[in-house]
Every structure is written in structure tokens, then in C-alpha cells.
Amino acid sequence: MTVETQQPRRRWPFVARDAERAAVLRALGGAEAGGALIIGPAGIGKSRLADEAVTARSGHRVLRVHASEAGRDVPLGAFARWLPARTRAGDDAGGAVAAVVRAVSAAPAGEGRAVLLVDDVDLLDPLSALVIHQIVAGGLLDVVATLRSGTPVPDFVTALLRTGRLTRVDLEPLGPPAIGALLAAVLDGPVSSITVAFIQRVSAGNPLYVRELLGDALDTGALTVVDGLWHLRPARTASQRLTDLLDTRLRSTTPEERRALELLALAGQVGLSRLHELCDPEAVESLERRGLIVVRRDGRRLPAGLAHPLYGEILRATLPASARLRHTRTLADLYERAGARRAGDLLRWAVWRLTGGGGFDPAWMTEAARRATVLRAGAGLRERLARHAWAATGDVEAGLLVCAAQFDDGRFADGYRTLDRLAATVDSDEGRAGVALARAFYRGWGAGRLDEALDVLEVAEAAVADPVWRAELAIQRSMLLAASGTPAEALRLLEPLVDGRDGAEPSLRAAAAGGMACMMAGRFPAAMRLSRRAYRLIAEADREHRDIGVLTGLAGLCVRVITDAGHAAEARAFGGAALRAAADTGDAHGLAWITAGLASLELPAGDLERARRHAVEAAAYFRRVNSPIGLGWVLAIGLLVAVHQGDAARADVLRAELASTRPELRQIRMYHYEIDRAVAWHTAYTGDPDHACVTLAGQARHWAARGAVMPAVVLAGDLARLGRADLAAAVLAEVTLRAPLPEGWPLGAAIAAFVTGAAQGDPVALESAADTFGRLGFTVYAVDALSAAAVAAGGASREPARVAAAAAALAAQCPGLRTPLLSRAGTGDRLTRREREVALLAAQGLSNRDIAERLTVSGRTVENHLARVYLKLGVHGREGLETGLSTPPAEN
Numbered sequence: 001m002t003v004e005t006q007q008p009r010r011r012w013p014f015v016a017r018d019a020e021r022a023a024v025l026r027a028l029g030g031a032e033a034g035g036a037l038i039i040g041p042a043g044i045g046k047s048r049l050a051d052e053a054v055t056a057r058s059g060h061r062v063l064r065v066h067a068s069e070a071g072r073d074v075p076l077g078a079f080a081r082w083l084p085a086r087t088r089a090g091d092d093a094g095g096a097v098a099a100v101v102r103a104v105s106a107a108p109a110g111e112g113r114a115v116l117l118v119d120d121v122d123l124l125d126p127l128s129a130l131v132i133h134q135i136v137a138g139g140l141l142d143v144v145a146t147l148r149s150g151t152p153v154p155d156f157v158t159a160l161l162r163t164g165r166l167t168r169v170d171l172e173p174l175g176p177p178a179i180g181a182l183l184a185a186v187l188d189g190p191v192s193s194i195t196v197a198f199i200q201r202v203s204a205g206n207p208l209y210v211r212e213l214l215g216d217a218l219d220t221g222a223l224t225v226v227d228g229l230w231h232l233r234p235a236r237t238a239s240q241r242l243t244d245l246l247d248t249r250l251r252s253t254t255p256e257e258r259r260a261l262e263l264l265a266l267a268g269q270v271g272l273s274r275l276h277e278l279c280d281p282e283a284v285e286s287l288e289r290r291g292l293i294v295v296r297r298d299g300r301r302l303p304a305g306l307a308h309p310l311y312g313e314i315l316r317a318t319l320p321a322s323a324r325l326r327h328t329r330t331l332a333d334l335y336e337r338a339g340a341r342r343a344g345d346l347l348r349w350a351v352w353r354l355t356g357g358g359g360f361d362p363a364w365m366t367e368a369a370r371r372a373t374v375l376r377a378g379a380g381l382r383e384r385l386a387r388h389a390w391a392a393t394g395d396v397e398a399g400l401l402v403c404a405a406q407f408d409d410g411r412f413a414d415g416y417r418t419l420d421r422l423a424a425t426v427d428s429d430e431g432r433a434g435v436a437l438a439r440a441f442y443r444g445w446g447a448g449r450l451d452e453a454l455d456v457l458e459v460a461e462a463a464v465a466d467p468v469w470r471a472e473l474a475i476q477r478s479m480l481l482a483a484s485g486t487p488a489e490a491l492r493l494l495e496p497l498v499d500g501r502d503g504a505e506p507s508l509r510a511a512a513a514g515g516m517a518c519m520m521a522g523r524f525p526a527a528m529r530l531s532r533r534a535y536r537l538i539a540e541a542d543r544e545h546r547d548i549g550v551l552t553g554l555a556g557l558c559v560r561v562i563t564d565a566g567h568a569a570e571a572r573a574f575g576g577a578a579l580r581a582a583a584d585t586g587d588a589h590g591l592a593w594i595t596a597g598l599a600s601l602e603l604p605a606g607d608l609e610r611a612r613r614h615a616v617e618a619a620a621y622f623r624r625v626n627s628p629i630g631l632g633w634v635l636a637i638g639l640l641v642a643v644h645q646g647d648a649a650r651a652d653v654l655r656a657e658l659a660s661t662r663p664e665l666r667q668i669r670m671y672h673y674e675i676d677r678a679v680a681w682h683t684a685y686t687g688d689p690d691h692a693c694v695t696l697a698g699q700a701r702h703w704a705a706r707g708a709v710m711p712a713v714v715l716a717g718d719l720a721r722l723g724r725a726d727l728a729a730a731v732l733a734e735v736t737l738r739a740p741l742p743e744g745w746p747l748g749a750a751i752a753a754f755v756t757g758a759a760q761g762d763p764v765a766l767e768s769a770a771d772t773f774g775r776l777g778f779t780v781y782a783v784d785a786l787s788a789a790a791v792a793a794g795g796a797s798r799e800p801a802r803v804a805a806a807a808a809a810l811a812a813q814c815p816g817l818r819t820p821l822l823s824r825a826g827t828g829d830r831l832t833r834r835e836r837e838v839a840l841l842a843a844q845g846l847s848n849r850d851i852a853e854r855l856t857v858s859g860r861t862v863e864n865h866l867a868r869v870y871l872k873l874g875v876h877g878r879e880g881l882e883t884g885l886s887t888p889p890a891e892n
Contacts, residue, residue: 012211013185014052016178017045020169024053027167028142033113034164035136035143037121037157040171043208046146047119049171054115054144061114063104063141067123076100078118078128093127100131105140114141121145122154129156136165150291173205176580182210187223187230190613192620193591195223195232197583202309209310229620250292250311256283257292261306264293265315266327267348269305274334329356336361347371350385362392369401376587379409396422396431400438407442408589410626415442433469436460437476444480448629450667453480471497475509482517483670488707490517498530506530508537512554515561520670522709524565525744531561535578555582556593563601564710566746568777571601592621596634600674603641606779606814611641632661633671636678643681644780646818648844655682673703673711677718684722684820687841687854689833693724700731709735709742717751721784723820723833725758732756747776754785763793763803774810780819783811787825838865843881 020038027036036053038046054062071077076096082103083096104116118124118132133156135141143166147153153161160166174182179200183191203209217223222233253261260279264270272295275284284304287293292311295304306312319327332352335345350368353360369385383405390398399422406415419442422435436456444453457477464470474493482490490513498506498514506514515531518524535558555578562571575598582590599614615638622631635658642651663675676699683692700715712735719728732755735741741748750772757765770785786807793800804825811817820836834855841851848862855862870877 013182014048015181015185016174017049017052017171020049020171021053021056023167023169024049024144025056027169028053028057028115028144033136033139033142034167035115035145035160036167036169037161038144038146038169038171039149040146041149041206043206044171044173045207046148046171048207049169050117050119050144050146054117057115060142063114063116065116065118065128067118067120067128069123072123072125075125076127076131077125079104079131097127097130097134101134101138101140104131105135116141116143118143118145121147121157122151124154129154132156133160136160137163174200174207174210175205176200176583179203179205179210182207183214183230184613186214189225189230190228190616191230192232192617193579193583193595194586194588195230197580197586198232201584202313204309227620227623228616231620250314253287253292254283256280257287260284260287261292261311262315262319262323263327263331264304264306265312265319266324266352267331268312269303270331272302272304274338275304278330278334325356327356328352329358332356332358347375347377351381354384354388360388360392362389365389366393366395366398369398373401373404376582376585376590378586379405383409394425396426396428396434400434403438407446408625412442412446412626429464429466429469432460433464433466433473436464437472440476440480444483444668445629446627448668450480450484472509475507475513479509479513479516480668482513482520483668485520485669485672485703485708485711486706487517487520491521498526505533508534511537512557516557516670519557519561519564520708520710522713522742522745522748524561524742524748527561528565531558534558554593555590556595556597559594559597560600563597563604564714564747566750566776566778568601568605572598572605575601588621588625589627592618592625592627592630592634595621596630596637599634599637599641603637603644604778604780606783606817608641608645608814608816612638612645615641628661629668629671632658632663633674635661636671636674639678639682640674643678643685644818645816648685651682651685655679673699673708673715676711677715680718681722685840687837687844687846687851689722689724689820689837689840693719693722693727696722697724697727697731701734704731704735704738709739710745710748713741713748713751716755717781720755720758720788721781721819721821723824723836725755725788728755729759746772747778750776750778750781754781754788757785758788758792761792763789766792767803770810779810779814780817783807783814783817784819784821786810787819787821790825791821835865835869838862839869839881842866842869842878 024036024038027034038050040046054060065078067078074080075093076083079100082100084099084103105114116132116135121129121132124132132143132145136143137160145157145166147157149170157166161168176196180191180193180196183196183199199210199213203213214223217232223230224233225231250258250261256279260275260283263275263278270278272284284293288295288304291307293304294307295302306315329352332349335349335352346364346368350360350365350372353365365385366389369382369389372382372385383402386398386401386405389395390402399418403415403418403422406412406418416439419435419439422431423439426432426435436459440453440456443449443456454477457473457480461470461473464473475497478490478493481487481493494510494514494517497510505511511530511534515527515534518527518530531554534554538554555575559571559575559578562574575594579591579594579598581587582594595614596618599611599618602608602611602614605611615634618634619631619638622634635654639651639654639658642648642654658675658678663672676696680692680696680699683689683695696715696719700712700719703709703715704712712731716728716731716735719725719731732752736752741752750769753765753772754769756762757769766785766789770782770789773779773782773785786803790800790804790807793803807822807825811822824836837855838851841854842848846854848859848866851862852859869881
């Protein structure tokens with residue numbers, strides 16, 4: 001893990017306001033003068049939007065008026081600089097107004113219609129307001145004005161809105177995607193989703209508060225780069241910037257008002273009647289009148305809460321320890337008297353009770369620990385709650401919750417010791433099965449030891465008689481078998497549980513295991529059905545706050561299934577929603593698998609930079625949760641991205657880190673085909689494509705022999721993309737010899753068509769495959785298919801330059817993309833495979849002697865090959881190789 005604390009460039013780009021800017025520009029773009037009124041809370045960016053809009057109108061003068069509280073009693077104070085000499089507003093108000101209107105609206109010859117920008121239009125003095133009204137009503141100038149929401153709209157503005165002279169534009173807070181884009185641009189690097197969610201939640205989407213949060217975090221070192229990802233460590237003390245910004249409103253409160261604010265800061269929200277029990281009702285009413293708290297109707301309830309999340313941040317950070325203990329004990333007592341009726345009440349009660357002290361109901365504490373696990377609370381809190389429940393009840397469930405928190409915290413030895421203690425005390429089928437399922441999961445998915453995990457399940461099955469729990473053990477076994485790359489065996493176990501022929505829908509675990517196995521087997525209609533069902537059941541359990549045990553990464557699996565089924569747009573939408581949900585709850589496991597799935601989606605879709613950012617973020621989360629299996633997968637994705645971007649330095653670093661994870665020692669091999677292909681691409685990129693392709697063909701045959709059709713077909717496609725369509729066709733023939741490709745998998749069919757077309761040199765078939773890839777959202781595959789078509793068309797009647805130009809145009813949609821077929825399509829006279837090997841090595845800076853040793857040929861042979869390469873590419877030496885190998889030729 002690497003930590004950097006350098007401060008980035010402080011750039012504050014204009015993001016996520018394109019629709020609002022367009023609305024303002026439409027209001028200014030009519031044949032007659034008009035204008036826009038921008039309304040929003042303080043700090044939301046009203047002035048920035050107005051400035052961006054007016055400066056976007058090139059060739060138009062911009063006149064700026066700044067109203068203020070201090071100047072609202074000064075007649076024509078906002079327009080003082082336009083008052084003619086010797087004119088005083090008090091002497092002749094009408095004449096002064098007319099003079100200002102003439103001076104402001106006078107335009108130099110040849111200039112377009114000017115625009116007047118008025119900040120805080122409600123603070124204008126009456127005569128200045130009259131000037132604005134006459135300018136707008138008379139169509140003399142365009143006007144853009146800003147107004148803070150919650151402020152009464154001046155009468156003259158209301159009149160202009162009613163007549164249509166002004167268009168109202170409301171400015172809403174920034175959502176998580178906009179906050180993410182803003183932070184990434186300002187920090188000049190990827191930002192963790194948890195950090196984005198925290199800043200969006202605390203700032204409530206207000207750009208001013210985002211700026212202050214970010215500045216304080218940088219100044220204090222709370223925001224740092226960890227493994228290439230900006231990550232925020234929440235501060236233990238109040239931010240001075242934010243305290244200065246907001247504390248003036250909090251500082252003027254009475255002791256009773258402060259007590260109410262502190263209770264709400266700790267509780268989040270409290271029913272109004274309950275808050276009246278704890279605090280003076282008049283103090284509560286005063287806080288509501290001043291806008292420090294808000295009361296909203298929720299069904300029959302009237303919950304009260306702080307008006308802005310930052311008030312809570314400041315109050316909690318400045319709360320004395322004694323007051324915290326007193327308040328949390330008060331809140332816990334209150335909820336015990338009233339009953340924890342809402343889903344979140346019980347967890348809040350448990351935290352307050354443990355903080356403030358006092359006795360507790362063990363059943364309540366157990367349920368609170370369960371809900372903390374479901375809600376993906378921090379591992380430390382979860383263990384604390386579960387330990388108290390376990391100590392009070394001795395229940396196996398509470399012990400398993402302790403164990404899950406320890407594993408999630410990376411304390412594997414402690415987790416296994418907890419499982420050993422539980423195993424020694426269980427005396428029921430439910431207990432024996434629960435301990436075995438947890439142990440098998442962590443031995444299998446955590447340590448990658450399939451044999452040990454299967455042994456655990458086999459022993460448990462022999463000791464468990466209950467058919468429900470025997471089925472759960474079989475499902476876990478099938479999931480591990482599918483993850484090890486043997487889907488056929490997994491599906492034999494699952495067939496009675498997922499086929500749905502009796503009308504019964506599969507359980508959550510059965511659906512998850514079946515989705516995984518069907519994906520590996522290439523049975524994508526079933527994989528989609530089962531994965532979607534599993535995720536629906538998880539969402540349902542989340543809503544009902546039911547514990548579904550350890551099923552990390554299911555959302556990431558769904559993203560991958562939907563992507564490989566050929567529905568990239570749906571996968572992106574699904575993954576984005578799942579990512580936001582995981583970030584909101586701080587679910588690091590979920591974030592790891594979802595961002596990895598999104599990285600694997602964006603690479604073939606052609607957004608290489610987004611794929612790189614997702615891969616960096618996923619790797620950081622996998623390191624955080626100590627998942628070598630997930631880390632190996634996402635490092636492989638990152639390596640593929642680096643090779644496709646031609647980033648040799650980053651590719652070398654990722655290849656070395658991937659090797660250090662020792663994937664060969666793991667038996668959970670579901671994602672090893674990604675490692676196979678990443679290593680092959682890197683080997684080919686570094687100058688030994690023959691060895692890379694022969695090795696990759698062997699791996700494809702290995703997967704096919706195990707019934708893992710999907711990896712075998714994907715690797716065959718990679719062979720063709722690396723220039724060995726002959727090997728790809730041979731592998732594909734071996735796959736289909738066992739059984740035809742499963743129906744309902746359009747991507748698999750497109751890969752097969754691409755391989756066949758490339759092997760036969762059929763440009764028509766290759767262009768058809770490219771069209772299919774494009775419709776499926778696999779743009780990079782489409783580029784390679786068109787590039788192969790251009791090469792194949794070289795000796796045919798078809799015009800190769802047309803197809804090469806089409807490939808280049810499509811490649812332009814994938815900035816930075818570099819593949820062997822794309823390079824070959826642009827080389828004019830075609831290079832032989834050996835010439836390309838020599839050229840690639842020379843482009844990387846290897847000497848003739850080094851190349852000769854690498855390829856086991858003579859130095860003279862290398863010289864001869866390079867001479868022919870220079871001639872074919874039209875370059876004059878090594879310095880032109882990189883460009884010559886990657887640039888399609890211009891059309892004649």
C-alpha cells in the first residue's frame with residue numbers, strides 16, 4: 001500500500017450544470033431581449049452558472065451589478081457608476097433613473113445586444129429595481145439575475161416572470177455522479193466511491209461546502225492517495241473552515257436550544273413529540289423558525305432533524321465527552337420506553353446503549369448486531385454489538401456475526417478461532433450447518449483452498465439430517481465448484497434446485513450459485529435469470545433487514561453476467577445503481593466486486609480511461625478487505641487496460657503485482673481465465689506473441705475440457721485478436737465438437753463468427769461480426785473485427801482503405817486504443833508475423849542483439865527484418881516505429 005499526501009492543483013471545473021446553462025442561454029437567445037432568474041440556496045453555484053452562461057455568448061458585452069445589504073438603502077447604489085456627472089438621485093429620481101437606463105443600454109456600434117448580470121436581485125434598492133424593470137420590460141438588454149431560495153421574490157421580478165420576460169431556472173444540489181466528477185477533476189485522479197458518497201451526503205450537494213470540506217481535508221492530511229485512489233479519512237475534530245462558515249448560526253443558541261441540536265446531531269432525527277419530551281418545546285419551535293431544524297411529515301409521524309448535515313458534523317465533533325455520554329443514555333432510555341419501531345431505530349438504540357452504558361435486552365442486542373451486518377456497518381461496530389449479544393445469549397448466530405466482522409476486518413486468525421469455539425459448542429443441525437457454511441466460505445473464497453472447503457462441507461453433510469440444511473450445504477458446494485471452473489459438476493448438484501420445473505423459484509443461495517455456474521458454462525439466459533433473481537432477493541432482504549449470510553460480490557457477478565450476455569448498457573445502469581447503494585452504506589466488499597465488474601465492462605466498451613479508474617478503485621478495495629482472489633482478477637483487468645492503452649510502464653508494474661498474488665496457489669479459479677488472457681496480451685505486447693498465443697490456446701483447451709465454455713470462447717476470441725485466427729479456429733472447433741455453443745448468447749455467437757471470418761480471410765463475414773459487436777456495446781471487438789476485415793480485403797476486390805478508415809473512425813471512439821489488428825490494418829503493405837515481432841521489440845527500445853537473443857535468430861536476420869519493416873511502414877528508423885505501427889494510412 002502506498003500513501004501520498006501531495007496537494008493537487010486547485011481547479012474547480014464547471015460540472016453537471018449543462019441543462020441549466022442551456023436553459024439560461026435559451027432565455028437570452030430570442031429575437032427580443034429577455035432574461036433568466038436563477039434561484040437556489042446559498043453556495044449552490046448561482047453566480048457561477050450566471051457567469052458561465054453570459055461569458056458563453058461571444059461578441060456580447062457583459063455588464064455586472066452586485067447588490068448588497070449595505071447598499072439597499074442607497075438610491076441607485078447598484079448603478080452608481082452609470083449616474084451622469086452632477087446628477088443626484090435624490091434631486092430628481094425619475095430623471096436619474098432615465099439617465100441610468102440610457103447609459104446602461106447604450107451599445108457601441110457593431111456590438112451585439114449586451115447582457116446585464118445582477119447578483120442578489122432582492123437586495124436592490126427601489127430605484128435600482130426600477131432600472132432593471134424598465135430595461136427588461138422595454139427589451140433594451142438581456143438580463144440574468146440570481147436570487148437565494150427562501151427569499152421573497154421582489155414584486156417587479158414576479159411581474160416580469162408573469163409576462164414571460166424572465167425565465168425561472170431552479171438550481172438543485174449536485175448528485176453523487178456530479179460530485180464524483182467534480183472531485184476527480186479537482187484532485188486530478190480517481191476518488192473512492194465511499195469518499196464521494198460521504199462528501200455528497202455531508203455537503204448535501206452544495207458546491208461551496210464541498211470546496212470547504214475538500215480544502216480542510218487536504219490541509220489536515222485527511223484526504224490522501226492510497227494505492228492510486230484518493231480516500232478520505234473522516235476527521236475526529238471539527239473543521240475550522242466549516243466551523244467558521246456555519247458556527248455563527250449555531251453559536252447564538254440558548255442552552256435549551258443547544259441541547260436539542262446536540263440530541264438531533266446524535267440521533268439523526270427524533271419524532272417531534274419525543275423531542276418535546278426531552279427539550280423545551282419553545283426552544284424547539286425557535287430552532288424551527290430560524291431554519292436550524294426542519295420537521296417533515298412521514299406518514300403519521302413528524303420527525304425532526306437538523307436543517308443541514310454539516311450542522312451535525314460540527315456539533316458531533318465539538319461535543320464534550322460527558323455530554324455525549326449523557327445524551328446517548330437519554331436517547332437509549334427514550335427508545336426503550338417508546339419501543340424501537342422503525343428499521344433503523346434498533347441499531348441506533350444499541351449504539352447509544354453501549355456508548356452511554358446501562359443494561360440491555362439481549363434479544364434486542366442480537367437483532368441490532370444482525371441489522372448492523374445487513375447494513376454493512378463498520379466491522380468494529382459490528383463485532384462490538386455481536387460480542388455483547390454473544391456474551392449475553394451464547395447463541396450460535398451471534399458468534400457467527402462476530403466471526404463475519406473479524407474476517408471482514410482482515411483478522412483471519414481471530415475469525416478461525418471464533419469458528420473453532422462455535423464448532424465445539426453447537427448441538428443442532430442449524431448450528432453445525434451454519435458453522436460449516438461460514439468455514440467453507442472463508443476457506444474457499446478467502447484462502448482459495450477449494451479442497452479444504454469441500455472437505456468441511458462433506459463432513460457437515462454426514463452430520464446433518466435436516467433436509468433444508470443439507471440442501472444449503474450442497475448449494476455451497478456447487479458454488480465453490482462453479483468458482484473453481486467446473487460448472488458441469490456444479491450444475492448437476494443444482495439442477496433439482498434451480499430448474500423451476502415444479503413452479504418453485506430457487507432460493508437466494510441456489511440462484512447465486514446457479515447464475516455463477518451457468519455463466520461459466522455459457523448458458524446465459526439461465527445465468528441472467530438466476531443472477532437477477534438472486535440480486536432481487538438480496539434487495540428484498542435488505543429492505544426487510546434480514547441477514548442473508550455471506551454472499552459478497554453478487555452485484556459484481558450480476559454486472560459481469562449481464563455484460564457477457566451482450567447487454568452492456570443494461571449492465572452499466574445496473575452496476576451504477578449498485579455502486580451508489582454500496583457507497584452509501586460503506587460496503588467495501590460490495591464496492592470491490594462492483595467496480596471490478598464495471599472495469600471489465602468498460603474495457604471492451606472502449607472507455608479505457610474509465611476502465612482504468614474502476615480497476616484502480618477495485619484494487620484498493622480488494623486490498624482493504626484482504627481478498628487475493630478479487631485482487632488477482634482486477635489486477636488482470638488493469639493489465640489488459642494498460643496493454644490496450646500501450647502503457648508499458650504501468651503494464652510491467654501490474655504484471656509484477658499480479659505475479660506476487662500467486663494465483664497458481666489458489667484453487668478458486670473462476671476469474672483465472674482473465675489472468676490467462678491478461679498475461680498473454682502482455683507477453684505478446686512485450687515481443688513474444690507466438691509464445692503468448694500457444695500458451696493461451698492451451699489455457700482455452702483447459703477451460704473447454706472442464707465444461708467452462710464461456711472462458712474457452714472468450715480466449716479463442718483473444719487469439720484471433722492477437723493475430724492467430726488459425727489457433728482460435730482450432731480451439732473453437734474443439735469446443736463445438738463437445739457440444740454446440742449454447743443458444744441465447746449473442747456475444748459468443750459474434751466471437752465465433754469473428755474467429756471463423758478471420759481464419760478464412762472473409763472480409764464480409766468480419767464486417768458482419770463487427771456490426772454485431774457494435775450493437776452489443778463491445779466497441780473494441782468491433783474495431784478489431786473491422787481491422788481484420790481491412791487486412792483480409794487487401795487481396796480482394798473490396799477497397800481495403802475504406803474498411804481501414806471505418807476501423808480508424810470507430811477506434812477514435814476509444815481514445816488511446818492500441819491493438820495488433822488495428823496496427824496491422826494501418827501498415828499499408830502487410831507485415832509478416834516475424835516482422836511485427838521484430839518491429840514491436842525495436843519500438844520498445846531493444847537493441848538488435850537483444851532482439852536476436854529474445855527470438856533466437858541472428859543479428860543479420862534482425863537487420864534484414866527491420867529494413868523490410870521500415871520500407872513497408874514508410875518510416876526512416878526506429879524513432880518512427882511506434883507511430884507507424886499504430887497509425888492507419890491516409891486514403892489516396
